[in-house]
Amino acid sequence: MKARRINSIIGMIALFILGIVAVIPLFSIIFDVFTRGFSAVAKLGGLPEFLTALPPSPFDEKGGIGPLLAGTLFMTFLGALAGFAVGFPLGVYIGERGKEWFSKVARAGVNVLVEFPTITIGLFVYAFVSLIIEDLNNYILSPLSDILKSSLGEWIGQFIGPLSGFNAYSGAAALAIIMIPYVALITASAYSSIEQPIREAAYDIGGREFNAIFIVMRKAVSRAIITAALLGTAKIAGETAPLLFTAFGNYYYAPFTEPTGAVPLWVWYAAQTPYDVQIESAYGAPPYYC
Numbered sequence: 073m074k075a076r077r078i079n080s081i082i083g084m085i086a087l088f089i090l091g092i093v094a095v096i097p098l099f100s101i102i103f104d105v106f107t108r109g110f111s112a113v114a115k116l117g118g119l120p121e122f123l124t125a126l127p128p129s130p131f132d133e134k135g136g137i138g139p140l141l142a143g144t145l146f147m148t149f150l151g152a153l154a155g156f157a158v159g160f161p162l163g164v165y166i167g168e169r170g171k172e173w174f175s176k177v178a179r180a181g182v183n184v185l186v187e188f189p190t191i192t193i194g195l196f197v198y199a200f201v202s203l204i205i206e207d208l209n210n211y212i213l214s215p216l217s218d219i220l221k222s223s224l225g226e227w228i229g230q231f232i233g234p235l236s237g238f239n240a241y242s243g244a245a246a247l248a249i250i251m252i253p254y255v256a257l258i259t260a261s262a263y264s265s266i267e268q269p270i271r272e273a274a275y276d277i278g279g280r281e282f283n284a285i286f287i288v289m290r291k292a293v294s295r296a297i298i299t300a301a302l303l304g305t306a307k308i309a310g311e312t313a314p315l316l317f318t319a320f321g322n323y324y325y326a327p328f329t330e331p332t333g334a335v336p337l338w339v340w341y342a343a344q345t346p347y348d349v350q351i352e353s354a355y356g357a358p359p360y361y362c
Contacts, residue, residue, distance in 0.1 A: 109355045112353065116353060117135075122356055125137075126139065127139075130350065140335045147319060148308060148309045151250075152305040154248035156251070158248070158252050159252040160297065162255075162259075163300070164259060166260035167263030186253035193250055194246045197242050197249070197317070197318050201245075201318075202237065208235065209234040213329075214234050230328060236331065241329070243319030243334070246317075250308050251305070255301065255304045259293075312339075315334050321338075338354065
């Protein structure tokens with residue numbers, strides 16, 4: 073008995089030490105990024121200027137991530153909104169109708185999509201937008217933009233107008249597609265785990281099927297749904313590859329109907345340059361972006 077206890081203690085200590093050794097590289101990277109990031113922001117003019125200024129050119133001494141942060145927040149917000157709007161009901165269907173053949177096809181589809189390289193999703197959105205952009209601009213967006221500008225003012229042109237080949241909305245569409253399978257799979261798992269007595273009570277209380285599923289049972293799995301939304305948003309907020317073919321990047325404040333900058337794109341670009349001021353700005357972005 074004593075030998076068993078001693079072996080157990082030795083095993084626990086060994087696992088604890090191995091666990092610490094395993095996370096040391098991760099925490100060292102995080103520590104390096106944050107310490108260098110804070111010092112970089114101080115060198116580049118302080119936090120207010122860093123969060124609003126244009127990215128530095130190779131000959132500047134100061135700069136920031138203003139237009140990049142605005143583009144990232146805009147595309148992430150739209151992508152998360154659209155991704156959750158599609159992924160949540162899809163997950164409910166998969167979880168509640170798991171035995172139907174179409175539900176099985178949908179589950180297989182989202183399982184495949186979650187493993188897709190995100191750059192291929194960016195290429196798909198780019199190709200699709202290229203096919204429809206001319207008709208979309210001529211018949212919908214140009215007339216709509218003119219009407220809204222005449223009634224609301226020129227500022228609306230920052231958000232609505234004829235789209236260029238690269239734009240923030242294409243980037244948001246790519247991010248939404250990436251987010252859908254994460255939300256759908258977590259939601260499906262949560263709904264399928266609801267016990268039968270709770271399910272029967274939900275139908276008794278809700279009356280109609282819609283009320284039972286989307287109101288009563290939703291409250292039972294609300295934590296899982298919030299987790300799905302947060303996990304999906306965190307996933308798309310740091311994406312770089314799909315934005316290369318959709319938003320493309322821009323280092324100035326510009327309408328979202330044109331090429332739009334993003335923090336991940338700037339970090340990817342600045343990491344390849346030999347200029348210290350741009351490398352410093354890339355280090356300064358992650359701590360405040362997180």
